[in-house]
Amino acid sequence: RLEGRVVKIINREKDTYVGEINFEGDTGIVSLDDNKLKIKVQIPRDKSMNAVDGHKVVVRLGKRIDNSRFMGEVVEIIGHKNDPGIDILSIVKKYNIETDFPDDVKEQLKNIPSEVSEEECKNRRDLRNEMIFTIDGDDTKDIDDAVSISAENNLYTLGVHIADVSHYVTKDSPLDKDAFTRGTSSYLAYSVIPMLPHKLSNGICSLNEGVVRLTISCVMQINAKGDVVNYDIFPSYIKSCKKMTYKKVNDILMRDTYDEEYAPYVSRLKLMNELAHILRKNKERRGYIDFSIEEPKIICDKNGKCIDVVTYDREDGEKLIEDFMIAANETVASHLYNMDLPSIYRVHGTPKAEKIDSFINLVSLSGYKLTGNFKNFTPTSMQKILAQLENVPNHQIFASLLLRCMQKAVYSSENIGHFGLGSKCYTHFTSPIRRYPDLLLHRLLHTYLFENKMDIQTINYYENCLPDMAENCSQREQAAVDAEREVDDMKMAEYMEEHIGEIYEGYISGITNFGFFVELPNMIEGLVHINTLEGDYYNYLPELMALIGERHKKIYRLGSKVRVKVVGASKESKTIDFILLEDDQNGNQKPQSKI
Numbered sequence: 001r002l003e004g005r006v007v008k009i010i011n012r013e014k015d016t017y018v019g020e021i022n023f024e025g026d027t028g029i030v031s032l033d034d035n036k037l038k039i040k041v042q043i044p045r046d047k048s049m050n051a052v053d054g055h056k057v058v059v060r061l062g063k064r065i066d067n068s069r070f071m072g073e074v075v076e077i078i079g080h081k082n083d084p085g086i087d088i089l090s091i092v093k094k095y096n097i098e099t100d101f102p103d104d105v106k107e108q109l110k111n112i113p114s115e116v117s118e119e120e121c122k123n124r125r126d127l128r129n130e131m132i133f134t135i136d137g138d139d140t141k142d143i144d145d146a147v148s149i150s151a152e153n154n155l156y157t158l159g160v161h162i163a164d165v166s167h168y169v170t171k172d173s174p175l176d177k178d179a180f181t182r183g184t185s186s187y188l189a190y191s192v193i194p195m196l197p198h199k200l201s202n203g204i205c206s207l208n209e210g211v212v213r214l215t216i217s218c219v220m221q222i223n224a225k226g227d228v229v230n231y232d233i234f235p236s237y238i239k240s241c242k243k244m245t246y247k248k249v250n251d252i253l254m255r256d257t258y259d260e261e262y263a264p265y266v267s268r269l270k271l272m273n274e275l276a277h278i279l280r281k282n283k284e285r286r287g288y289i290d291f292s293i294e295e296p297k298i299i300c301d302k303n304g305k306c307i308d309v310v311t312y313d314r315e316d317g318e319k320l321i322e323d324f325m326i327a328a329n330e331t332v333a334s335h336l337y338n339m340d341l342p343s344i345y346r347v348h349g350t351p352k353a354e355k356i357d358s359f360i361n362l363v364s365l366s367g368y369k370l371t372g373n374f375k376n377f378t379p380t381s382m383q384k385i386l387a388q389l390e391n392v393p394n395h396q397i398f399a400s401l402l403l404r405c406m407q408k409a410v411y412s413s414e415n416i417g418h419f420g421l422g423s424k425c426y427t428h429f430t431s432p433i434r435r436y437p438d439l440l441l442h443r444l445l446h447t448y449l450f451e452n453k454m455d456i457q458t459i460n461y462y463e464n465c466l467p468d469m470a471e472n473c474s475q476r477e478q479a480a481v482d483a484e485r486e487v488d489d490m491k492m493a494e495y496m497e498e499h500i501g502e503i504y505e506g507y508i509s510g511i512t513n514f515g516f517f518v519e520l521p522n523m524i525e526g527l528v529h530i531n532t533l534e535g536d537y538y539n540y541l542p543e544l545m546a547l548i549g550e551r552h553k554k555i556y557r558l559g560s561k562v563r564v565k566v567v568g569a570s571k572e573s574k575t576i577d578f579i580l581l582e583d584d585q586n587g588n589q590k591p592q593s594k595i
Helices: 086-094 103-109 174-182 198-204 246-255 260-286 316-338 353-365 379-389 395-404 436-450 456-499
Strands: 016-024 027-032 040-044 055-066 069-080 134-136 145-152 155-163 186-188 191-193 212-222 228-239 243-245 295-300 306-312 345-347 410-412 503-512 515-519 525-529 538-541 546-549 555-557 561-570 575-583 589-591
Touching: 016 040, 016 069, 016 086, 027 069, 040 055, 055 086, 069 086, 086 186, 086 456, 103 174, 134 145, 134 246, 134 316, 145 260, 145 316, 155 228, 155 260, 155 316, 174 436, 174 456, 186 456, 212 260, 212 316, 228 316, 228 436, 243 246, 246 260, 246 316, 260 316, 295 456, 306 456, 316 345, 316 436, 353 395, 379 395, 395 503, 410 456, 436 456, 456 561, 456 575, 503 555, 525 561
Parallel strands: 040 069, 134 243, 525 575
Antiparallel strands: 016 027, 016 055, 027 040, 055 069, 145 155, 155 212, 186 191, 212 228, 295 306, 345 410, 503 515, 503 561, 515 525, 538 546, 546 555, 561 575, 575 589
16 A cells, blocks of 8 residues: 655644643643644733633634644633533534524524414414324423324325424524524533524424424325325424323333323324334335444433443334334425425435445454345345344444445435435435424425425525535534534543443454454443553454454454453543453453553
8 A cells, every 4th residue: 555644734624622721830731632633732821811720722723833832822711621511512612513692693582482473374284183292302302393193095194293493594594594504403412502592492493292383294195015105295383282202102102001191192103103114114125224223322410420321222112203204304305306496415325335345354254154145235235234144242343334334424405315214315304403404495395385486596596505505514414423422432431430440241343453442232432452462462454353463363353252341541531441351260350461
């Protein structure tokens, strides 16, 4: 392979960074949170905004002093590093996620009503008397989707009713411009940084129980095979009968137990679950890929300190809502696509062949034989791989690796389909409170369908602006995802600081030239450094994803089950360190290292 080295940084992508300031005399020295940047920033006292030792600050870089030092100035004080919530806020600032709303947005909020008026309901279909309800997490406050169902003549009628946020967030208004800049709400451990102010996200736009709310409805007729045979998309207003929780719904669907308050809805919920299973089978037939990868859930105390990390189990309630939202998203996307009108899509490209070939080779070298023809790779091919790995003890590790072979799903004005869903046409329509693309799509529905504006000027406008808007939405989504992962890493390290010395079993989830990572059952991941593997010299073989001892030929490969001891954890550096434990001749556990 060709190799190179960086000889000069011509221009940095950003000029503000987050770090901790401490003073040496009248000079503040900021150590940046980003460990990849091995630089210090010197801050004169008069440019420190009166920061004190231990403050987390946002600094702007100035003149370079030498290779490792810059002059700079403090542009914002986040708070003291030991104050509750400052740890998350520091990561938020790193990714340019705004926590406060500008003055012009606050001013516009004064004109936003707290209740829906009769005037607003004109030219909308009245669905207040239908049995429509919501299903969300226990602590969800921004409720943007509600559902309804009936069945007759071998057809299910599924209603998906989405908060009409675009009615309040009007085009080019301060609210709209700020929401576009944010792109998405950010869900970070126990905290939420909303895309829209609470007056909207938890108030007039949230489909709260027992109050009238404006919606856009997608009502679909679905046959016994799971095909949408007819549909209608229209502006509406609803009054949710019940705010349900996944926990209570899962008790009904999975365990056939329920509280008395849920009794009037049991038959509808079971009918919904019947339809959801039909829809899922239909998706699987066409190539829908279910990786079934568990996700960690961070549990924090009232001060924001991580006290537990658990895996989140998805049951029929969560899957039901997912299936219904996918059906609505596809129906709306296909409608606009078939009208040949400019729109925004959620697209997911085909994986690169070389990545899939490398994965299949890795699985083979790990001792598992995959059968089938994987040359012309399709979603069905991915399904076959996952099915063959389903009973492998370390299935989650290989599923995660296969997922990494996939391209990222992004927003685009060009429809190339969604590989992971096996969908020819897909968009995001169902979460306009927390995602700007959904809000934008609602605006397109109003423009094209409800106001019948399809003149050449309107079409040209959206043809010109949608590509850049889609790109911005993708970038802001990625920033939110990166911030979420970094917060999770930090909180997991914080949790393990209280568990140093404890022993766990896990699987090798990643291998590098400096050691291997071990994932515990709760998805916490730590590093066994190669320097702690005593008794041999280990070589890294990337094509095998393995470390192999030169003398004894002992192999540490991906997916191997190991026992480890926690020897270090740092919330500051977001790292966890393990050492490997191996059996001695008496069957006792002994550490591989003297650490």
